[in-house]
Amino acid sequence: MYAFSYHKPATAQEAADLMASADEGAYLAGGMTLVPTLKQRLAAPSDVIDLTGIHGLRGIRTLDGKVKVGATTRHAEVAANEHIPVLADLAGRIGDPHVRNCGTLGGSVANSDPAADYPAAVVALDATVHTNKRAIAGDEFFKGLFETALEDGEIVTAVDFRAPSAAAYAKFPNPASRYAVVGVLVARYGDQVRVGVTGAGPCAFRAANIEAALAADFRPGAVDDVGIDYGDFNADLHASAEYRGHLVRVLAKRAVAQIGSADSG
């Protein structure tokens, strides 16, 4: 780790001011990505600005069928919350207990790691990402590999998720890191279906063709003939792009089956 100045501001404005005046600032939330990067000397920020001292960023509230999760809320807290079961299930499968007690929703979303779990929920659960400046639709938030709609210095303050009528998250964990090789979140809102995919592409996305097929026929078999274009999918030691494409279909079917069995049960 290189030396840096550490700050723990009490307000988002103070944090943004610190970032604006830093040579090379970095926001720190749970530190699950930043701290290992610092330890390996792969990043050398002049100033690390800890967001966990900002009042009002942590906690879960419900409002008009939506659940608002503060940006510094820990994964373990979301996992223990009953308002949106699929979100709790997803959060409870991130990393390991250490990660879940340190990692934050805001940190995960703002980082747009292609293998993170939360982004699947942001796109599938019709979310709104709130920042210190504005509100951004979940569908518009992820722009690419580690790229989001956030401007320089902009701070995620909370994410609103719309509670679905039924939903399930199917995840194929990386055997080494337990990140998502592919994760598919299928959510029903009455007749509407939203499908969020993480792990497969450069960033999380909605699978419009799977959504269309399921809107017409909400059964696992409906996904069988949906074409998955894996041309720009990720490839690494653990999974080729083609295999990831295959997993998107398999996991979508499993999520649908899980919803189906829950409905019938």
Add this chain to the structure above:
Amino acid sequence: MTAETGIGASVKRKEDARFITGTGRYTDDVSAPGQSYAVFARSPHARAKLGGIDTSAAAASDGVVAVFTGADLQADGIGDLPCGWMVKSKDGSDMVQPPHPPLAIERVNYVGEPYAVVVAETLEAAKNGAEAVQADFEELPAVVDLKNAAAADSIHDAAPNNQCYDWELGDGAATDAAFERAHHVTRLHIVNNRLIPNAIEPRAALGEYDAAAGSYTLHTTSQNPHLERLVLAAFVNVAPEAKLRVISPDVGGGFGSKIFVYAEETAVIWAAGKLRRPVKWRAERSESFLADAHGRDHVTDAELALAEDGEFLGLRVRTKANMGAYLSTFASSVPTYLYGTLLAGQYKTPAIHVQVQALFTNTAPVDAYRGAGRPEATYVVERLVETAAREIGMDPSDLRRRNFIQPDDFPYETPVALTYDTGDYEASLDKALAHADYAGFAARKAASEASGNKRGIGFSCYIEACGLAPSQVAISLGAGVGLFEVGEVRVDVTGSVTVTTGSHSHGQSHETTFAQIISEKLGVQFENVTVLHGDTGRSDYALGTYGSRSLAVGGSAIVKATEKIVAKGKKIAAHILEAKEDQVDFADGVFQVVDSNQSLTFGEVAFAAYVPANYPLEELEPGLSEKAFYDPPNFTYPAGAHICEVEVDPQTGVVRIEKFVAVDDFGHIVNPMIVEGQVHGGLAQGIGQALLEHGVYDETGQLLSGSYMDYTMPRADDLPSFLVDTTTTPCTHNPLGVKGCGEAGAIGSTAAVMNAVTNALGVTELPMPATPETVWRALREA
């Protein structure tokens, strides 16, 4: 008194109290006043010419004490890191041992190879200094692919075609003849994947120099501190042997990777003398991935010739073995004398011929890793046997029975230079089949298929040669050292006992197991026995721990020392009790005159030995302390049967181990609980090789699996609850009748898993590790 703590009792481990309360004392826990910190500059290239190294910026960096390069060590007379086993090629020529300077001098040959060391006041300053070292690299094309290494550029001038040696064992003509009359031949192409050891404690070293005494002390994470001292003194010229003390305190796992003498502790102890102040180094995990010796990495073509009734007629094996960039300390012995000699397995195959070509590549050095050669041999034999059974339509257990060496065949001389002393292979297989409910497999398979899954079962009947080793045999085959062990039993004035052993515990539980032996043999309370190890200042020269040798060789030395204690105790007791020496018996801690009520306790005799008021001083030295060296007359031959049952999800390719049965014959067992733990750990590593672990370099020689983000260590939820049992044929040639248990799990299990997976998929060959995508592709192509 000793029934609960003697041989055969599952005594809880003495070590665990400190380990689970965080009070163990590991190398990095040891610090010295005025200590400085070393960080190594490591090659970012797999192969490059190393031009000038500019250390001026590093030397000027804040807090830096000194910067040293390979030229500095060389100028001070520091020698190369040697390989301790000379293997000869089949044409009689010596293996090629290229120069291996501790810090690279003219070339760098793998990513992570150290080429400079920076010593500084703090770790942070040393890291900054290491980043400031400027080296002029001229990149060369890297040789990475083992299969084509012989056709690539030569990495070392001394090794044309990158060949280290081309070795053979067995009777080629007899084997050819066996194949000519074969009814059926089974052939397999086998890749034994590279593994990275990953001990939980990274390697570390603290070097100290005492200017007044002119002596050095090196604390380091070694499985064999005496060997470390010998090599550093005799070959690397750090200091005369008597001026160098090597201490290997608590060590958190080794699995072979801490046998070897590495560049880092060499540079650290040398620098401590040069700078006249203590120098500390501890590997970061990423350094461990890059620069610990790796394991396995073979490519093999193997053929088994069978008669019509399934009798094995001959076995032919051609292996390319990856040595990495340099020869590590025992690298040459692993794919030869620890591999070729095990190819008979548990079978009466009459003709065997093996050729092994060892090759250099631009990858980290490869050396012994848990099992070392024997897992690779078992994998070849047991994959072949299982495949042959499927091809000729015979039950795999029946084919094995047809060819097993039988109990009345022992001692059995194999065609590959070993003489097995004892065993009962069918007993283990029968027990394993019962535990596995083999008869119920068909029903379970049908149930899996009904739910859309595939199910398979696989066997592995392994043998290993352990208890390394008869010194004269090893030396005649090229070993540079003997392989005996030493044990010293020092009885204290009050009757408590301190034992020193030259073997070393880095997870094996010597403090408990060896105390049980003393409790049994001398009748001393288990709590009153202290076992010391890991310090050249405390014990005589001996060889350390690897090859499942601690109990069979080190324990035998301790038994011999206890026999000397008892013999002397009888003389003392006879004197005091005014009896003839041959009339004194010793049992359960009491010296007793036969047919009388005259007796002395062990403690009373000890006291008399140290306070010799009534004592035959003219005939007998005072004191009660004895030492014994033990050189084993043969290897030991643990063997067993492993059965694995898997279910495969054909949609994703995920393999789930439903059941794993291991029935092992370790001879007599001192502590069944500890043995079971050793088996569990070995099974996890063997299953890890089959399904999860893979050391992967890209074509430029960059390590892709260089962290836990990509190198898949087995975890609890990857593994089933193991079903472990034993059978017993005592070793015939050591005083405890023990064989060793440390490596068996890793040796036997890998083939059982892959036999099960290939059975489920209905394929013949499948690369390891059988990752989900690998399995999914195999199913798609099947």
